Amino acid sequence: MDQQFVDSYRQATLERDDKFLRGRWKLVAEVSSKLSASGALELIRVCLDLPSYDRSAIATLLDAVKDPGPQYARPEITLELRLLAGIIVERFLHEPLLRTTRIADLTAAALLCSRKWQPNITVARPLTPLAEAAFQQISERAVMVRRLPSEAPRIDLTMPTLPTIAIAEKEVKYAFEIPVKVQDRYGEVQIQKTPFSLTIKEVDTASLSEWSKEASKKLQQYANDVMTLVNKKFQEAILLLPSIRSILTEENNILWWLFGEASNTSKKQFSKISLPILYIVIANELNSLTQQTPGPSAAMAYIDRALRSGRSSLPDAATIAELVAVVSADHRPSWQKLMRPQLADLCPIMQSICAGTDMSAKESGRYAMELPATEFTFQLYQELILHRLHREVVG
């Protein structure tokens, strides 16, 4: 059982024995191992005390922590539930087997988008480790999905060991009688048979033939294996080519986009575009140039570079209100079309643009985002990436 979990959970229980905590830890493991995309988003909502979208996605968790509690408390979001939600999300982003999944990418991106929401009630689990886990996940995965193969595919097949053969010899004895003409003392020629013997060592050809058959079989198998592997690696390499191409294209396009210092869509220089609109232009165009999700690990730096081109300084604080004010009513439907209802409450900037009103005036706590221009644009870019991830994961 994770000691950090025990320490955190202490806030929500008086239980003295390990049995209860072990049960809760088991629940954390169970829920995180079977977490769906909508479940992950719902956990983030619970953790940040946001209104629910789909409680059924976390039914296992809700059933397990059902507690009527005191009458004044809202049973739907208890401290324990929020605590557990945070712990599950954090574990999900730390567990080696889980964090390489697309759902983990979606979870991290959603956390990244909602991190500036400044929850108004005491958060049981400090949000910093959660936000750090999300940043870490996005950063590592951004590098992982853009990794280029550094060497040619290798064929690592060991040569087969051929059977050994002990060449057996057998001795063959040949006996002959050689007839020799011999004259006796009377001068008569007689035929005399002289015995002669010869011993010859002969190789056992039967075992040699057996060995030859077996060796040939093994060599044939090896050749087949080599061919299969070469084919497989070749297929993989071929299939990887579009991905490699897209990685290089993405990088190349972004570089030229930055170098050009001009908008692809409006054909104007970045320095000639008024600032609140530039936030949208840059976030949108970088999103279009991004071919792999999550976006490049240096996205924030790209945004900073683009924003500053031809400008001596950037405003310290960009707000949703000024952004919403510059989006014309004609553009709103395209944003509304893009917006996924499952993500609306997790994407404050996009939600405000779609609504066409300054949400900060309505719910100052949640939407009162005053961020430096670079961070503000990065936030909008992340919201767009989150939508793409959600489409990829959920469909």
Next chain:
Amino acid sequence: MAQWSCKQKGCSVASSGRCVDGIEPPSGCPHIVQVAAGKATVSTKAAGRTLRLPGGGVLDFDQASSILRAEPGKILLVAGAQRSGKTTLPLAIYELFNKGPFAGLHFAGSETLFAFESMCHAARVRSENDSPDTLRTEFEAGTHFLHLRLIRDGDIRQPFNLLFADLSGEHYENACNSTEDCKKIPMLRRADRILLMLDGKRLKVPAERAKVFKEARGMLGSALDAEMLTASSQVRVLFAKWDLLADDTAAQSSLQQIEDRLAAEFRSRVARFEFAKVAARPELPTAEVPLGHGLAEILGDASFPPETPVPLPLRLPVPVSDRQADRYLALRLPHLCKEVKAP
């Protein structure tokens, strides 16, 4: 195991466990009352919905746990010798809230109103006692709780709970002398704050001071030896009934010695070790020692710090990669980056 009693005449559920109307389980009967030590919870069940009404008595372990699961809360364990004012402390706080906001905090409810009221009764004129008194508590060590739900000024969305656990005088005395007895008080380890009450009435008597010091020292020493207090524990030693000591300069100099000796011995062994002078219910409140003297400090210390929404810091990890594209972030925006160690 739950014990039942029924409001209907002739129902023997209390003795037999069977409802006179034949409702199984008996908890489903609208007339039934669940009875446990020091509390009564009325349960009504209709059409599959259960409504649990708070009994208002002191909370047991499960009820206190239930509050902690619902909202942020802290446990304050009040320890001290008999008649040192342990129960008076939460009661005085409750009574101060009866008059209005106190220490920048507003009363937002309590699950133990009945317990508070019944305990306060002896201190009120209506009790016809000669002087204010507090009923003695007879609970097991640290297993029953008085509850206050509070809200900070202008911060209605962040209520928090204070649960006062009371360590009886008997348990305190046992714990002073034995680490084994200390281990029997798990709440010592769980409590967020330990308020150790030193009885001002006894401290006023020169012959008693050494004994009071010895008890406090014994208690803290035993708890630390038994590892019921740890390096993360927060202890506040309270010189209670300060109204009796406020004018006694001789006593105050002795108290300073007690304070110095306790601090020298224990301050380095726990996370926080502080002293405070309190007079929860002074016999004759004055301007110097008013009603609830020193309690605001305790409440302020125990309450959660005001939650000012602070955006989470943006600290981007620098990926471990040999590609220049991945290094660009750290080169351009080093102030936003956090170095990550290579695996």
